[in-house]
Amino acid sequence: MIQLIRGFKDILPGEVELWQKIERIARELFEDFGFNEIRIPIMERTELFKRSIGEDTDIVEKEMYTFPDRKGELVTLRPEATASICRAYIQHKLYSPDPAQKFYMIGPMFRRERPQKGRYRQFYQIDAEIFGVQSGLVDVQLIFLLVTLCKRLDLKDVGAHINSLGCPACRPQFKAALTDFLVSVGDKLCPDCVRRRDRNPLRVLDCKVPSCREAITGAPSLLDHLCDGCRSDFDLVMESLTKLDVPFVIDKQLVRGLDYYTRTAFEIQTTSLGAQSAVAGGGRYDNLVKELGGPDIPATGFAIGFDRLAELVALNAPQPVQQPDLFVAALGAKSQTLAFEWICKLGLDGIRVETDLADKSLKSQMKRANRLGAPYVLILGENELEAGEAVLRNMRTKDQTSMSLENIVDDIKFQIKGTKSQLG
Numbered sequence: 001m002i003q004l005i006r007g008f009k010d011i012l013p014g015e016v017e018l019w020q021k022i023e024r025i026a027r028e029l030f031e032d033f034g035f036n037e038i039r040i041p042i043m044e045r046t047e048l049f050k051r052s053i054g055e056d057t058d059i060v061e062k063e064m065y066t067f068p069d070r071k072g073e074l075v076t077l078r079p080e081a082t083a084s085i086c087r088a089y090i091q092h093k094l095y096s097p098d099p100a101q102k103f104y105m106i107g108p109m110f111r112r113e114r115p116q117k118g119r120y121r122q123f124y125q126i127d128a129e130i131f132g133v134q135s136g137l138v139d140v141q142l143i144f145l146l147v148t149l150c151k152r153l154d155l156k157d158v159g160a161h162i163n164s165l166g167c168p169a170c171r172p173q174f175k176a177a178l179t180d181f182l183v184s185v186g187d188k189l190c191p192d193c194v195r196r197r198d199r200n201p202l203r204v205l206d207c208k209v210p211s212c213r214e215a216i217t218g219a220p221s222l223l224d225h226l227c228d229g230c231r232s233d234f235d236l237v238m239e240s241l242t243k244l245d246v247p248f249v250i251d252k253q254l255v256r257g258l259d260y261y262t263r264t265a266f267e268i269q270t271t272s273l274g275a276q277s278a279v280a281g282g283g284r285y286d287n288l289v290k291e292l293g294g295p296d297i298p299a300t301g302f303a304i305g306f307d308r309l310a311e312l313v314a315l316n317a318p319q320p321v322q323q324p325d326l327f328v329a330a331l332g333a334k335s336q337t338l339a340f341e342w343i344c345k346l347g348l349d350g351i352r353v354e355t356d357l358a359d360k361s362l363k364s365q366m367k368r369a370n371r372l373g374a375p376y377v378l379i380l381g382e383n384e385l386e387a388g389e390a391v392l393r394n395m396r397t398k399d400q401t402s403m404s405l406e407n408i409v410d411d412i413k414f415q416i417k418g419t420k421s422q423l424g
């Protein structure tokens, strides 16, 4: 038997309903906050991700699905959405006439990481980006949105972590201090980090290797090296989060795994998913649009790990299985043909009907109706057919009523819609 590719997964019925619910709530929230949906391709030129995510990151160094297409051009399955959304923003001049734009997208991403719970090679993100606003207040808006989404999904064990990653004005000074520190811990770093120390020392702070994590515990913090502009921006972010009653922790270790960030970076973290603590991550990236060949336009955004979010919601509240509104137990070929017609008509009216076209006994059909949790069963046997009626059984009260076949589709609609509206 051919099996799934390692790290890929199916989202099966029973689980997919929860994904639909999360997606519905997220879309509603984005639309209320004025975001427009954008759909971007699953594959891009490799160059786009190298230039935006950064050559020294784990993603670009080790995790991308990159291959030459038939003409030899290097293409990559997208490991994230920000680079593509920036490309689209520049390519279609979406900044003209108004650079201030808000986008969201939902879809699969690909990273060849070591698979484990909460970490997949194909995973999904819910991504949001805001272009054209320099103020840290929009970073606050993004964190507020994330926290609101978690509240609407009844999540308790989640918290916002924030840090500032500075800007090209203050970073060189910090990099020099960090490099000095990294030289002082010398042989405790993994070979990748020894290389990164000279090329891109900030990446060492994001290394997952335990010996590196230990070596960097006393590393200098960017927060102690911010320039005046970055300092006041970060103060504004903290003040505004406090005013909005959004709890947060300042996390000096938070550097994010992508190179494009400037100023505020944030994550929503949980302790309920083992090693994979980041449910969402994001931050400001004021130079990326320009670096990719566009105008000098600031931007900020986040991505939620959809798989992790769904796992977290499922931990808190097992999802009810969808039940049919009606089960039709039809006995004999004539009854089945008739019932089939009704089912099609009822479906058009949003009434969910299950039936059994395998001509099983009444007993076995009633058993199945019970298992599916149908509140009503309509029984149509040969005797009923001859008498021009069917029997509607209320599975909870066990009451049975005869219904004339003449207007049966409308009568059932009336009965079931009445029950549905009573149930609210």
Ligand code: HAM
Pocket (backbone or CB within 6 Å): 079, 080, 081, 082, 111, 113, 118, 119, 120, 121, 123, 124, 125, 127, 128, 129, 257, 258, 278, 279, 280, 281, 282, 283, 284, 285, 300, 301, 302, 303, 304, 305, 306, 307, 308
């Ligand atoms: P990221 O932190 O690389 O950021 O990914 C965002 C989220 O995607 C993570 O917090 C995690 O929940 C989920 N995620 C990442 N890798 C995996 C995986 N292998 N399996 C399951 N879930 C995963 C970004 O991608 C940035 N583009 C976010 C952003 C948008 N920054 C600004 N705008």
